[in-house]
Amino acid sequence: MADSYYDPADLRKFGKITEWSEELGTKFFDYYGKVFEEGALSAREKSLIALAVSHVVKCPYCIDAYTKDGLQRGITKEEMMEAVHVGAAIESGATLVHGVQMMNKYNKLSM
Amino acid sequence: MEQSILTELKKAAKKSLKARHNDLADNHRQLQILNGGLFADGELPYFKNKIAETNQFPLKPNTLEILQINVGYMCNQVCEHCHVDAGPDRKEIMTRETMEQCLEVIRNTGAHTLDLTGGAPEMNPNFRWFVEEASKAGIKDFIVRSNLTIILANKKYYDLPEFFKKHNVHVVSSMPHYTRGKTDKQRGDGVFDKSIKALQMLNAVGYGMPDSSLRLDLVYNPSGAFLPTDQAALEHDFKKALKEDFDIDFHNLFSITNLPISRFLDYLIASENYEDYMYALVDAYNPAAVANVMCTNTISVGWDGWLYDCDFNQMLDLKVASTVKHIKDYNEDLLNDRDIVISQHCYGCTAGAGSSCQGSVA
Numbered sequence: 001m002a003d004s005y006y007d008p009a010d011l012r013k014f015g016k017i018t019e020w021s022e023e024l025g026t027k028f029f030d031y032y033g034k035v036f037e038e039g040a041l042s043a044r045e046k047s048l049i050a051l052a053v054s055h056v057v058k059c060p061y062c063i064d065a066y067t068k069d070g071l072q073r074g075i076t077k078e079e080m081m082e083a084v085h086v087g088a089a090i091e092s093g094a095t096l097v098h099g100v101q102m103m104n105k106y107n108k109l110s111m
Numbered sequence: 112m113e114q115s116i117l118t119e120l121k122k123a124a125k126k127s128l129k130a131r132h133n134d135l136a137d138n139h140r141q142l143q144i145l146n147g148g149l150f151a152d153g154e155l156p157y158f159k160n161k162i163a164e165t166n167q168f169p170l171k172p173n174t175l176e177i178l179q180i181n182v183g184y185m186c187n188q189v190c191e192h193c194h195v196d197a198g199p200d201r202k203e204i205m206t207r208e209t210m211e212q213c214l215e216v217i218r219n220t221g222a223h224t225l226d227l228t229g230g231a232p233e234m235n236p237n238f239r240w241f242v243e244e245a246s247k248a249g250i251k252d253f254i255v256r257s258n259l260t261i262i263l264a265n266k267k268y269y270d271l272p273e274f275f276k277k278h279n280v281h282v283v284s285s286m287p288h289y290t291r292g293k294t295d296k297q298r299g300d301g302v303f304d305k306s307i308k309a310l311q312m313l314n315a316v317g318y319g320m321p322d323s324s325l326r327l328d329l330v331y332n333p334s335g336a337f338l339p340t341d342q343a344a345l346e347h348d349f350k351k352a353l354k355e356d357f358d359i360d361f362h363n364l365f366s367i368t369n370l371p372i373s374r375f376l377d378y379l380i381a382s383e384n385y386e387d388y389m390y391a392l393v394d395a396y397n398p399a400a401v402a403n404v405m406c407t408n409t410i411s412v413g414w415d416g417w418l419y420d421c422d423f424n425q426m427l428d429l430k431v432a433s434t435v436k437h438i439k440d441y442n443e444d445l446l447n448d449r450d451i452v453i454s455q456h457c458y459g460c461t462a463g464a465g466s467s468c469q470g471s472v473a
Binding site for chain 2: 012043044069071076
């Protein structure tokens with residue numbers, strides 16, 4: 001067994017999850033591949049969304065994968081960092097908007 | 112990457128591996144790396160075994176279409192990724208005698224494309240004479256691979272756009288990115304601004320304009336340890352950015368994968384990206400690209416007249432496996448009967464949509 005939870009080499013073994021459940025694994029990878037095809041959004045735009053979400057869900061594998069994907073697509077580091085800030089802004093906003101709940105509760109309990 | 116490694120690489124990047132007496136300047140050492148490690152351990156399949164899965168071993172040539180001639184390794188730039196290990200300190204220059212032998216072949220070849228490369232081919236003292244003579248042979252497509260900055264490197268090169276135009280040369284130029292930062296990082300400080308200026312000079316004489324017969328194509332190769340993506344999408348981005356920011360026009364973008372040899376191999380090892388890069392190449396292996404890989408339609412001629420299956424094999428000194436090995440003994444029928452010499456660097460040309468000096472192949 002590895003002595004740490006995350007090993008970069010595990011990323012390229014991702015496809016192996018299909019070995020223990022072929023039907024679900026195959027369905028997932030088909031879906032995944034389809035999602036990232038050119039559509040109403042370009043593959044480039046999807047790559048930047050994926051990078052932002054990777055940070056929000058704090059997935060080191062996804063961050064490695066979509067930083068590399070962005071480089072491959074010629075996406076600049078400025079574009080990548082802006083995408084990360086979009087994710088961070090939504091995440092911190094999601095925390096802060098709960099401040100209204102706190103205020104509501106505070107007001108309700110206070111005389 | 113560790114800052115110290117980066118600094119070391121930058122410092123070293125002003126000289127060729129050869130001038131630095133780096134052990135990777137030795138082709139045997141490069142082949143040892145390419146045949147060892149992950150491949151010797153059985154982690155990754157040898158290229159030979161991979162193509163055998165689809166009955167493509169031994170790899171054989173199709174009809175010869177392109178004669179690619181390397182007129183010397185001297186260059187005004189020392190790009191970090193250069194597979195030629197070219198630079199100002201390289202003295203390997205094709206002689207006029209070898210050029211005469213090449214001209215004899217050019218006049219009689221069945222190939223429709225002549226492709227001059229280097230180094231900076233323009234730095235060969237007989238370059239202009241050679242272009243003038245070769246252009247008389249009636250070859251359909253006559254390519255010169257120009258690094259752009261050479262046009263501004265010295266007053267004697269300022270008229271190159273006019274010279275190319277006069278001989279109806281098809282100019283193919285390197286441009287790693289449409290932003291300054293990425294370009295200069297790979298190719299050296301100031302390269303981006305000079306390249307932009309050179310492209311504008313080429314546009315000014317008619318090169319690359321939408322309906323112009325003066326062909327101007329750009330070559331993109333990744334500035335780092337990653338593979339290129341969809342050529343058409345990159346071309347779209349390059350066209351948009353270069354037009355909007357600098358009013359530059361060009362025809363096509365060729366997307367080329369960096370092969371793990373010479374200075375790019377040195378970079379991969381120093382930055383600890385070698386293993387991941389080889390995995391990425393093998394993972395992206397595409398048997399359809401094998402059928403059209405450029406060694407099946409190209410002969411590469413070295414600065415000293417030796418013959419190779421491609422420019423990469425030339426740098427690894429893997430000569431053609433034929434009774435004909437030198438331009439002075441050139442025989443197209445005999446050469447076309449050869450087996451193509453392969454090693455693990457070949458995965459670079461078969462990844463994804465494939466890669467060749469003419470861009471994607473699949």
